[in-house]
Amino acid sequence: MRKLSDVDKGLKGKKSSGAVGQSIKHESAEMHVTGKAVYTDDKLESLGQLHAAVGMATIASGHITAIDLSAVRAAQGVVAVITLDDIVGHTDIGPVFPGDPILTKDVVEFYGQAIFAVAATSHELAKQAVALAKIDYQETTPVLTIEQALKAKSFVRPPHSMKRGDSASAIEQAKHQLSGQIAIGGQEHFYLEGQIASVIPTEDGGMTVYSSSQHPAEVQKLVAEVLGIPFNRVVVDMKRMGGGFGGKETQAAGWSCLAAVLANKTQKAVKLRLNRSDDMMMTGKRHPFENHYQVGFNGQGVIEGIDLTVNGNCGYSPDLSDAIVDRAMFHADNGYYLDHVSITGNRCKTNTASNTAFRGFGGPQGMMIIECVMDDIAYSLGLDPLAVRKANLYGTDTRNITPYHQQVEHNNLAEMITKLELSSRYAERCQEIDDFNASSKFLKKGISLTPVKFGISFTAQHLNQAGALINIYTDGSVDVTHGGTEMGQGLHTKIAQIVAQVFGIAVDNVKVSATRTDKVPNASPTAASSGTDLNGKAAQNAAQTIKQRLIDFAVEHFAVDSDDISFSDDAIDAGQHKLSFVELVQKAYFARVSLSSTGFYRTPKIYYDRENAQGRPFFYFAMGASVSEVLIDTLTGEYKLLQTDILHDVGDSLNPAIDIGQIEGGYIQGVGWLTTEELHWNDKGRLLTTGPATYKIPAISDAPKVFNVELLKDSPNREATIYHSKAVGEPPFMLAISVWSALRAAIANAVPVQDRVKGVIPSLDTPATPERVLKAVQLINAQQGIATDE
Structure with missing residues (x-):
């Protein structure tokens, strides 16, 4: 049983037209429940758009000894087929350390590893085509359990330790001792919207990418590196995800990269959507x-x-x-x-x-x-x-x-x-x-x-930073873009509340736009529970910059002290003068005051040796x-x-x-x-x-x-x-x-x-x-x- 009424009672004294502290509904709630919310797969298709599918390994460990894709290339509807040899730029898309090849042509390290990709005239035809591949393997015994990995000293990174005091002596000297263990299973993300990317070539040799990703900046970087082009030629647009939970922090990027290579080869828009079973087979999960x-x-x-x-x-x-x-x-x-x-x-x-x-x-x-x-x-x-x-x-x-x-x-x-x-x-x-x-x-x-x-x-200390961009238009409406992504958690709603609070305006007057890499660059992933902490502060910073400009203008225009100016209820009090927020914005515009600002925030105090x-x-x-x-x-x-x-x-x-x-x-x-x-x-x-x-x-x-x-x-x-x-x-x-x-x-x-x-x-x-x-x-x-x- 929810206790919202009790919470709201405690916030009555601090409510404002900005709505911070109030239980307002999610900004897309009605669109979610009516089916009007547009996800990546719902976007209107481009002229001649192609659909991609990925051919995967059917062993967990071993080598590819022969591969025949002739039947795949000849299949109905197939326009292009790519292998590792078609990648002109980076072939390893590991997010921190190397080890994640975009495609493999030799070593196979898990059942479901991507070997090739196909672009066809429909999703169904692409899926049918990849099934026609003939691949021979030399299988080796896979390491599948933690026990096997420990015995073989098989690690992806070296062990790490931390300690304080002398645990061995303290355990030995204690009155009671125990030892034990627990096995903790993994977990599938099971987001409602699976992994998906839609990529459109641009006239300058770049790409516009619509990706269901928690980290658009990383998608931008990796697509550019795989294609061998500057980052500024790639724009990633992310309006909303149908769930992420961490599964789209790093592992959304590979599908955008494959779609981009196919789009570059065909010079047509390409959409790559994984079926649920393929998604579960090919992507990682919570660590057991x-x-x-x-x-x-x-x-x-x-x-x-x-x-x-x-x-x-x-x-x-x-x-x-x-x-x-x-x-x-x-x-x-x-x-x-x-x-x-x-x-x-x-x-x-x-x-x-x-x-x-x-x-x-x-x-x-x-x-x-x-x-x-x-x-x-x-x-x-x-x-x-x-x-x-x-x-x-x-x-x-x-x-x-x-x-x-x-x-x-x-x-x-x-x-x-x-x-x-x-x-x-x-x-x-x-x-x-x-x-x-x-x-x-x-x-x-x-x-x-x-x-x-x-x-x-x-x-990772460098990820604790965020940026935002705010534009106020001459009708008084406010547009906000920030580096965070909306995956249903209500981040955009909270950002709108924060900006509305700064300006003392109704939250309905604030629109949060899609996350785009050409508006807010180098953004960190929306993860670590820091989405609102980081992006909210960055948006507040941008809003306060514009607000200070408006205050400075009002001080000069109305000949009042800054202490006499207040913003609330969509209006501004400037001494004896009272005017609406819209009126102040319009006066500031005609006085050539900038109504746009970026904002930035970095978390203080944190470090780790x-x-x-x-x-x-x-x-x-x-x-x-x-x-x-x-x-x-x-x-x-x-x-x-x-x-x-x-x-x-x-x-x-x-x-x-x-x-x-x-x-x-x-x-x-x-x-x-x-x-x-x-x-x-x-x-x-x-x-x-x-x-x-x-x-x-x-x-x-x-x-x-x-x-x-x-x-x-x-x-x-x-x-x-x-x-x-x-x-x-x-x-x-x-x-x-x-x-x-x-x-x-x-x-x-x-x-x-x-x-x-x-x-x-x-x-x-x-x-x-x-x-x-x-x-x-x-x-x-x-x-x-x-x-x-x-």
Whole structure:
């Protein structure tokens, strides 16, 4: 149940015609639900437009020994066929490190790797043509698992470590020791709009690219490099995506590049759209991880020393895996102070599609290991897991230094947990659950409260910058272009609110245009939850520049002091003079005052010395906490999510409706990752789960029956973010960890209290499918029997 009314009450005193802080609807909401929203595939086709398809490898590891494309070239409707030999510029499109060939003609490193591409007169004919290729291979044994990669020392990048204190000695000297591990499955992005690009040749030898991409500037760069032309000959236009979640941060670029090569060869517009099964086969996913720990702790469950290892399955190439595994390491502490700590991250190379960014960017996989530790400590000591979590939380004045030596400032996590305990009736429900479990033989309930502390900033320092362009027209309407991309998350809506707030005008008078590389150059990707933080500040900067010009003009024109000028309700007060915003704009225009400005912002304070594993990689931390209650059937492993209560800190919310929507959506997507979304490959490295028939994302029936989401009140961001808000895109995803922890509690409750042996720990890898839950129930019953006999 949403609590928007309560949030809005707290914002009444700060509302303005600019609408910052108000729950206004998404700027494209009506177009989304009526089908009028135009996506890349909906754009009107150009005269003679062609359609592309990609021929892919059908082995996971080996070499191409022969290739015959004669039947492909002769197929109906085929206009052009390209291979690696047709690339005149760069052939490697790796976003950070090399290793991502646009096409291969020799070595095959995953099932689905692109070998050639076809342009034909229709999508169907192009797909039929690629199936006619005759390719011979010399197969080699693929590396498909993290265990195999570690054994073979197969890595895409070297390992990295961070530490503070002496973890080995602290573990040895602690009263209690434990070791354990957890396997964490990957996740398909499953955006509603698949990977797609439409490319049109221009008269100057360049290209106009319409790409469903979170990073238009990178698409511009790579298309230009592949074609061997200057960047300024390529313009990328991105109005909206039908979802991205990280899957279109780097991996949208390759399809634009292939379409551009075909467009250049044919001098016709070319559209390349991947079918769902091809998309899932050929593109990377959330990294699966296998994490290990050794921990020493006292009788109250307080950690005294801990050694963590996080192993990410990166696929065949580096892509963004170095930074993703780094972020897993950065978040392996979650909200807990680890006094003597050592963390190592391995970037394992396997013969699968190169895994890539996904909401949370490695953070969720890192958090899972420490939450596993918290539960394991609690079960080993016979304590309430929440008591162990609270005993280990970061402090405010002491116990507040992370393993990478950043101070956790403005920490309100303990306060939030206390508030959520009360509002969710956590203690009372624990007793009610105990009573239910005592009287129910086969159905068992579990409950868990888990926190989230998520760092906000790109960990690559240079990406923490943004630009914007604002134009005011003589009718008073405002056009904004910024470097961020809209993928349904409401970024454009918040930017419009910010600009309207600066000028004191109605938000309906502000239009946010498509993201274009010829308007805002060198923009960072829309990722790392920084879209509003960065682009909102850049847009505010541009708006304030124009506003200052208007103020300077009004001071001179009306002979008043600048302190006498105010903007509100679409009007300007200048001493005794009152006029509309439009009138002021028109007067300024005739006085030859510029009504256009760029804006720029770069995040302050952040740095990271990777060699010494120390620094401040994050500008601030976003905090949240969730309580989830589940019911499992111990005979089948089936379960239901009964109730979820969330308290999340977004600072001073720019738009409570959008923020709560992001929290709800992120949480449900996280539930899918941890419970139902299971990826399967066969022993030859072919992905078997290639569509909704075999890969289960959450449906509305999987949402909790009772769903309470509340924003923390009176908690402005103490850092100088845009209107003191906090990022909300990724942090809520990890609130779903409470569901996994609640399932573990329910599994533990499968053994009656009177028969329970302290120290037996329920094991549950993810995704926690009903099959895994059933196996965990059977295992813990067997372990209890063994422990009792002993």
